[in-house]
Amino acid sequence: MTAAEEFAPAKINLTLHVTGQRADGYHLLDSLVVFADIGDRLWLIPAAQMALDVGGRFADGVPRDNRNLVWRAAELSGQSLRIRLEKNLPHGAGIGGGSSDAAAVLRFCGAPEHAPSLGADVPVCLSPLPQRMQGIGEELAPVAVPPCHLLLVNPGVDLPTPEVFKALEQREHAGMGPLPRWPSAAEFTAWLAAQRNDLESAACRLAPVIGAVLAQLGDAPVARMSGSGATCFGLYENADLARAAARRISAAKPGWWVQPAAILSGALPAAG
Numbered sequence: 001m002t003a004a005e006e007f008a009p010a011k012i013n014l015t016l017h018v019t020g021q022r023a024d025g026y027h028l029l030d031s032l033v034v035f036a037d038i039g040d041r042l043w044l045i046p047a048a049q050m051a052l053d054v055g056g057r058f059a060d061g062v063p064r065d066n067r068n069l070v071w072r073a074a075e076l077s078g079q080s081l082r083i084r085l086e087k088n089l090p091h092g093a094g095i096g097g098g099s100s101d102a103a104a105v106l107r108f109c110g111a112p113e114h115a116p117s118l119g120a121d122v123p124v125c126l127s128p129l130p131q132r133m134q135g136i137g138e139e140l141a142p143v144a145v146p147p148c149h150l151l152l153v154n155p156g157v158d159l160p161t162p163e164v165f166k167a168l169e170q171r172e173h174a175g176m177g178p179l180p181r182w183p184s185a186a187e188f189t190a191w192l193a194a195q196r197n198d199l200e201s202a203a204c205r206l207a208p209v210i211g212a213v214l215a216q217l218g219d220a221p222v223a224r225m226s227g228s229g230a231t232c233f234g235l236y237e238n239a240d241l242a243r244a245a246a247r248r249i250s251a252a253k254p255g256w257w258v259q260p261a262a263i264l265s266g267a268l269p270a271a272g
Protein backbone atom coordinates (compact mmCIF):
# COMPACT_ATOMS: atom_id res chain seq x y z
CA MET A 1 0.00 0.00 0.00
CA THR A 2 1.49 3.38 -1.00
CA ALA A 3 0.77 6.93 0.19
CA ALA A 4 -2.35 8.60 -1.17
CA GLU A 5 -4.48 11.71 -0.96
CA GLU A 6 -8.21 11.20 -0.37
CA PHE A 7 -11.06 13.71 -0.66
CA ALA A 8 -13.85 13.51 1.94
CA PRO A 9 -16.81 15.43 0.49
CA ALA A 10 -19.48 17.17 2.56
CA LYS A 11 -22.63 15.03 2.89
CA ILE A 12 -25.93 16.83 2.48
CA ASN A 13 -29.31 15.40 3.41
CA LEU A 14 -31.60 17.04 0.83
CA THR A 15 -34.44 15.33 2.71
CA LEU A 16 -34.47 13.57 6.06
CA HIS A 17 -37.63 11.79 7.15
CA VAL A 18 -37.65 10.08 10.54
CA THR A 19 -39.87 7.05 9.98
CA GLY A 20 -39.65 5.28 13.35
CA GLN A 21 -37.49 4.09 16.21
CA ARG A 22 -36.28 0.55 16.86
CA ALA A 23 -36.51 -1.12 20.26
CA ASP A 24 -32.73 -0.63 20.66
CA GLY A 25 -33.17 3.15 20.31
CA TYR A 26 -31.81 3.55 16.75
CA HIS A 27 -33.94 5.83 14.58
CA LEU A 28 -35.19 4.69 11.18
CA LEU A 29 -34.61 7.24 8.43
CA ASP A 30 -35.55 7.85 4.82
CA SER A 31 -33.15 10.38 3.33
CA LEU A 32 -31.97 11.62 -0.06
CA VAL A 33 -28.23 12.09 0.42
CA VAL A 34 -25.90 13.91 -1.97
CA PHE A 35 -22.24 14.93 -1.78
CA ALA A 36 -20.71 18.31 -2.53
CA ASP A 37 -17.57 19.30 -4.43
CA ILE A 38 -16.20 20.77 -1.19
CA GLY A 39 -14.83 18.76 1.72
CA ASP A 40 -11.96 17.67 3.93
CA ARG A 41 -8.66 16.34 2.55
CA LEU A 42 -6.60 13.49 3.92
CA TRP A 43 -3.04 12.39 3.25
CA LEU A 44 -2.43 8.77 4.25
CA ILE A 45 0.87 6.91 4.54
CA PRO A 46 1.37 3.39 5.95
CA ALA A 47 3.61 3.75 9.03
CA ALA A 48 5.00 1.73 11.92
CA GLN A 49 2.76 3.60 14.41
CA MET A 50 -0.57 5.43 14.17
CA ALA A 51 -0.16 9.22 14.07
CA LEU A 52 -2.70 11.95 13.32
CA ASP A 53 -2.09 15.59 12.54
CA VAL A 54 -5.13 17.87 12.08
CA GLY A 55 -4.97 21.25 10.33
CA GLY A 56 -7.27 23.53 8.33
CA ARG A 57 -9.88 26.16 9.21
CA PHE A 58 -11.94 23.84 11.46
CA ALA A 59 -9.10 21.95 13.18
CA ASP A 60 -9.94 23.36 16.63
CA GLY A 61 -11.88 20.89 18.76
CA VAL A 62 -11.24 17.89 16.50
CA PRO A 63 -9.72 14.98 18.49
CA ARG A 64 -6.18 13.98 17.51
CA ASP A 65 -6.24 10.51 19.10
CA ASN A 66 -8.32 7.33 18.90
CA ARG A 67 -11.51 9.34 19.50
CA ASN A 68 -11.15 10.58 15.92
CA LEU A 69 -13.14 8.48 13.45
CA VAL A 70 -10.19 8.35 11.02
CA TRP A 71 -8.05 6.73 13.71
CA ARG A 72 -10.79 4.23 14.54
CA ALA A 73 -11.34 3.44 10.85
CA ALA A 74 -7.63 2.64 10.40
CA GLU A 75 -7.57 0.50 13.56
CA LEU A 76 -10.66 -1.46 12.54
CA SER A 77 -9.08 -2.06 9.13
CA GLY A 78 -5.99 -3.47 10.85
CA GLN A 79 -3.78 -0.70 9.37
CA SER A 80 -1.26 1.54 11.02
CA LEU A 81 -1.20 4.89 9.23
CA ARG A 82 0.26 8.36 9.46
CA ILE A 83 -2.67 10.64 8.62
CA ARG A 84 -2.80 14.35 7.93
CA LEU A 85 -6.37 15.62 8.02
CA GLU A 86 -7.26 19.06 6.63
CA LYS A 87 -10.59 20.03 8.24
CA ASN A 88 -12.32 22.34 5.78
CA LEU A 89 -15.79 21.34 6.99
CA PRO A 90 -17.30 22.53 10.27
CA HIS A 91 -17.85 19.65 12.71
CA GLY A 92 -20.99 18.79 14.64
CA ALA A 93 -22.62 20.51 11.70
CA GLY A 94 -24.90 17.97 10.03
CA ILE A 95 -22.73 17.61 6.92
CA GLY A 96 -21.03 14.41 7.99
CA GLY A 97 -17.45 15.63 8.22
CA GLY A 98 -16.33 12.87 10.58
CA SER A 99 -18.30 10.17 8.72
CA SER A 100 -16.89 11.23 5.34
CA ASP A 101 -13.33 11.30 6.76
CA ALA A 102 -13.81 7.78 8.16
CA ALA A 103 -15.19 6.53 4.82
CA ALA A 104 -12.15 7.99 3.03
CA VAL A 105 -9.83 5.97 5.31
CA LEU A 106 -11.87 2.79 4.72
CA ARG A 107 -11.63 3.38 0.94
CA PHE A 108 -7.86 3.76 1.25
CA CYS A 109 -7.60 0.59 3.35
CA GLY A 110 -9.98 -1.38 1.11
CA ALA A 111 -12.13 -2.21 4.15
CA PRO A 112 -15.67 -0.91 3.48
CA GLU A 113 -17.20 -3.67 5.62
CA HIS A 114 -16.29 -1.73 8.78
CA ALA A 115 -18.42 1.30 7.84
CA PRO A 116 -21.60 0.43 9.82
CA SER A 117 -19.71 -0.03 13.09
CA LEU A 118 -18.24 3.50 12.77
CA GLY A 119 -21.59 5.27 12.51
CA ALA A 120 -24.94 5.33 10.73
CA ASP A 121 -23.71 7.88 8.16
CA VAL A 122 -20.44 6.13 7.27
CA PRO A 123 -21.82 3.52 4.78
CA VAL A 124 -23.47 6.19 2.60
CA CYS A 125 -20.20 8.17 2.58
CA LEU A 126 -18.29 5.29 0.92
CA SER A 127 -19.60 6.44 -2.48
CA PRO A 128 -19.80 10.10 -3.60
CA LEU A 129 -22.95 9.53 -5.67
CA PRO A 130 -26.52 10.60 -4.76
CA GLN A 131 -28.22 7.83 -2.79
CA ARG A 132 -31.45 7.08 -0.98
CA MET A 133 -30.58 6.01 2.55
CA GLN A 134 -33.07 4.03 4.63
CA GLY A 135 -33.20 1.86 7.73
CA ILE A 136 -30.50 2.91 10.18
CA GLY A 137 -28.25 3.98 7.30
CA GLU A 138 -27.48 0.53 5.90
CA GLU A 139 -30.09 0.36 3.11
CA LEU A 140 -28.64 2.30 0.19
CA ALA A 141 -29.81 2.75 -3.40
CA PRO A 142 -28.33 5.02 -6.10
CA VAL A 143 -30.58 7.88 -7.29
CA ALA A 144 -30.15 10.00 -10.46
CA VAL A 145 -30.40 13.65 -9.41
CA PRO A 146 -30.22 16.53 -11.94
CA PRO A 147 -27.25 18.95 -11.59
CA CYS A 148 -27.93 21.29 -8.65
CA HIS A 149 -26.32 24.39 -7.22
CA LEU A 150 -26.30 24.67 -3.46
CA LEU A 151 -25.33 27.27 -0.93
CA LEU A 152 -24.29 25.82 2.44
CA VAL A 153 -24.58 28.08 5.49
CA ASN A 154 -23.48 27.30 9.04
CA PRO A 155 -23.93 29.87 11.82
CA GLY A 156 -21.10 28.48 13.97
CA VAL A 157 -23.06 26.50 16.57
CA ASP A 158 -21.96 22.92 17.26
CA LEU A 159 -25.11 20.80 17.54
CA PRO A 160 -24.54 17.23 18.82
CA THR A 161 -26.69 14.77 16.87
CA PRO A 162 -27.91 12.77 19.95
CA GLU A 163 -29.32 15.94 21.57
CA VAL A 164 -31.36 16.76 18.49
CA PHE A 165 -32.84 13.25 18.36
CA LYS A 166 -33.59 13.50 22.10
CA ALA A 167 -35.50 16.74 21.51
CA LEU A 168 -37.73 15.19 18.81
CA GLU A 169 -41.41 15.51 19.68
CA GLN A 170 -42.64 12.98 17.15
CA ARG A 171 -40.59 9.93 16.20
CA GLU A 172 -42.67 8.45 13.41
CA HIS A 173 -43.34 10.33 10.19
CA ALA A 174 -44.20 9.24 6.65
CA GLY A 175 -41.27 8.28 4.40
CA MET A 176 -40.64 9.73 0.94
CA GLY A 177 -42.69 7.06 -0.88
CA PRO A 178 -41.57 5.83 -4.33
CA LEU A 179 -39.13 8.34 -5.87
CA PRO A 180 -40.30 9.78 -9.19
CA ARG A 181 -37.99 10.29 -12.19
CA TRP A 182 -37.17 13.97 -12.59
CA PRO A 183 -36.90 14.93 -16.27
CA SER A 184 -35.69 18.45 -15.41
CA ALA A 185 -34.09 20.40 -12.59
CA ALA A 186 -37.35 22.39 -12.23
CA GLU A 187 -39.36 19.21 -11.57
CA PHE A 188 -36.75 17.99 -9.12
CA THR A 189 -36.89 21.33 -7.28
CA ALA A 190 -40.70 21.23 -7.09
CA TRP A 191 -40.60 17.68 -5.69
CA LEU A 192 -37.88 18.56 -3.21
CA ALA A 193 -39.76 21.60 -1.95
CA ALA A 194 -42.59 19.29 -0.84
CA GLN A 195 -40.25 17.09 1.27
CA ARG A 196 -38.92 17.74 4.80
CA ASN A 197 -36.19 17.40 7.36
CA ASP A 198 -38.02 16.03 10.41
CA LEU A 199 -35.17 17.13 12.71
CA GLU A 200 -35.48 20.79 11.75
CA SER A 201 -37.99 21.95 14.35
CA ALA A 202 -36.19 20.16 17.23
CA ALA A 203 -32.85 21.63 16.09
CA CYS A 204 -34.39 25.12 15.80
CA ARG A 205 -35.64 24.89 19.39
CA LEU A 206 -32.13 23.95 20.60
CA ALA A 207 -30.42 26.54 18.37
CA PRO A 208 -32.84 29.30 17.32
CA VAL A 209 -30.16 30.81 15.05
CA ILE A 210 -31.02 28.02 12.56
CA GLY A 211 -34.28 29.90 11.95
CA ALA A 212 -32.21 32.97 11.06
CA VAL A 213 -30.10 30.89 8.64
CA LEU A 214 -33.24 29.59 6.91
CA ALA A 215 -34.59 33.15 6.70
CA GLN A 216 -31.34 34.29 5.02
CA LEU A 217 -31.81 31.48 2.46
CA GLY A 218 -35.44 32.53 1.93
CA ASP A 219 -34.82 33.56 -1.72
CA ALA A 220 -33.96 29.95 -2.67
CA PRO A 221 -36.75 27.71 -4.08
CA VAL A 222 -35.75 25.14 -1.41
CA ALA A 223 -34.07 26.03 1.90
CA ARG A 224 -33.65 23.28 4.48
CA MET A 225 -31.43 22.01 7.27
CA SER A 226 -29.02 19.12 6.54
CA GLY A 227 -28.74 16.16 8.92
CA SER A 228 -29.12 17.23 12.54
CA GLY A 229 -27.96 20.78 11.75
CA ALA A 230 -26.97 23.41 12.16
CA THR A 231 -25.82 23.67 8.51
CA CYS A 232 -28.64 24.55 6.10
CA PHE A 233 -28.64 24.52 2.32
CA GLY A 234 -30.36 26.67 -0.28
CA LEU A 235 -30.95 25.11 -3.70
CA TYR A 236 -30.50 27.62 -6.53
CA GLU A 237 -31.25 27.47 -10.27
CA ASN A 238 -27.67 28.25 -11.26
CA ALA A 239 -24.22 28.92 -9.83
CA ASP A 240 -24.52 32.70 -10.32
CA LEU A 241 -27.63 32.89 -8.14
CA ALA A 242 -25.94 30.77 -5.45
CA ARG A 243 -22.85 33.01 -5.53
CA ALA A 244 -24.97 36.20 -5.34
CA ALA A 245 -26.77 34.82 -2.27
CA ALA A 246 -23.38 33.87 -0.77
CA ARG A 247 -22.11 37.47 -1.17
CA ARG A 248 -25.28 38.90 0.38
CA ILE A 249 -25.27 36.52 3.38
CA SER A 250 -21.50 36.88 3.99
CA ALA A 251 -21.89 40.67 4.06
CA ALA A 252 -24.84 40.48 6.49
CA LYS A 253 -23.33 37.74 8.71
CA PRO A 254 -19.53 37.93 8.54
CA GLY A 255 -19.04 35.22 11.21
CA TRP A 256 -21.03 32.53 9.39
CA TRP A 257 -19.53 29.82 7.14
CA VAL A 258 -21.05 30.43 3.70
CA GLN A 259 -20.02 28.08 0.93
CA PRO A 260 -21.43 27.62 -2.61
CA ALA A 261 -21.16 24.00 -3.79
CA ALA A 262 -22.19 21.75 -6.66
CA ILE A 263 -23.53 18.22 -6.22
CA LEU A 264 -21.14 15.43 -7.26
CA SER A 265 -22.65 13.17 -9.88
CA GLY A 266 -19.61 11.13 -10.92
CA ALA A 267 -16.20 10.17 -9.61
CA LEU A 268 -14.59 12.11 -6.79
CA PRO A 269 -12.67 15.22 -7.93
CA ALA A 270 -9.01 14.40 -8.64
CA ALA A 271 -6.83 14.82 -5.58
CA GLY A 272 -4.24 17.60 -5.54
Ligand code: ATP
Binding pocket: 061, 062, 063, 067, 068, 069, 070, 090, 091, 092, 093, 094, 095, 096, 097, 098, 099, 101, 102, 121, 159, 161, 227, 228, 229
Ligand atom coordinates in the same frame (compact mmCIF):
# COMPACT_ATOMS: atom_id res chain seq x y z
P1 ATP B 1 -23.43 14.00 10.87
O1 ATP B 1 -23.86 14.81 9.71
O2 ATP B 1 -22.91 12.63 10.46
O3 ATP B 1 -24.39 14.00 11.99
P2 ATP B 1 -21.88 16.01 12.15
O4 ATP B 1 -21.51 17.03 11.14
O5 ATP B 1 -23.01 16.34 13.05
O6 ATP B 1 -22.08 14.63 11.43
P3 ATP B 1 -19.11 15.44 12.73
O7 ATP B 1 -18.52 16.51 11.90
O8 ATP B 1 -18.97 14.04 12.23
O9 ATP B 1 -20.65 15.72 13.06
O10 ATP B 1 -18.50 15.58 14.21
C1 ATP B 1 -19.16 15.20 15.36
C2 ATP B 1 -18.13 15.05 16.53
O11 ATP B 1 -17.32 13.91 16.26
C3 ATP B 1 -17.16 16.22 16.64
O12 ATP B 1 -17.64 17.19 17.51
C4 ATP B 1 -15.86 15.56 17.11
O13 ATP B 1 -15.72 15.63 18.51
C5 ATP B 1 -15.98 14.10 16.74
N1 ATP B 1 -15.09 13.64 15.64
C6 ATP B 1 -14.49 12.46 15.57
N2 ATP B 1 -13.78 12.34 14.43
C7 ATP B 1 -13.96 13.47 13.74
C8 ATP B 1 -13.48 13.95 12.48
N3 ATP B 1 -12.67 13.22 11.69
N4 ATP B 1 -13.89 15.17 12.08
C9 ATP B 1 -14.72 15.90 12.85
N5 ATP B 1 -15.17 15.52 14.05
C10 ATP B 1 -14.81 14.31 14.50
